[in-house]
Amino acid sequence: MATTHWKVRPYVLIGGRTRTRRHLLVHTLVSVPFYDALFASRLLPEARSLYEHARETRSVAELSAYSGMPLGVTRVVVDDLASTDRLVVHPDTYDSPFDFDLLERLRDGLRQLA
Incomplete structure (x- = not known):
């Protein structure tokens, strides 16, 4: 049964919650001031990992990858840490989560590779 331990741990870590108070997108930047x-x-070790990795400004997706936690769990833990004022959630600097200039440059670069 030791193999199921890691599957239960994230649920226990966030107390079964799936919603956050803040709107945290994968590209939302967070840091520890x-x-x-x-x-x-x-x-807890998982929350400590996020807290320590956020010493440098990182996105929610990066923190998820560094900690090895699922993205949904990462969002809840980030929200919990931000509620303690120990972690800052940076505001998005644009209205849309899609940067059309970046998408066009990416498209053009892919065309050049083809």
């Missing part, structure tokens, strides 16, 4: 080692030592 002031790292508190004592606070970090009291966190």
Whole structure:
């Protein structure tokens, strides 16, 4: 039964919650303005990993990848940490989650490779 432990852990970590108070997209940037080692030592290992990786400004998707947690779990843990004011969720700098200039450059680059 040891193989099922990791499947239960994320559910337990977030208490079964799936919703967040903040609108956190995969590209939403978060950071730790002031790292508190004592606070970090009291966190569960998964939350501590997110907190420590956010010492550098990173996206929610990056934090998910670094910590190895599913994206939905990462969003809830990020939201919980932001509620303690230990982690800052940066506002999106544009109205749309789609950067059309970037998409056009990507399209043009793919055409050049074809």
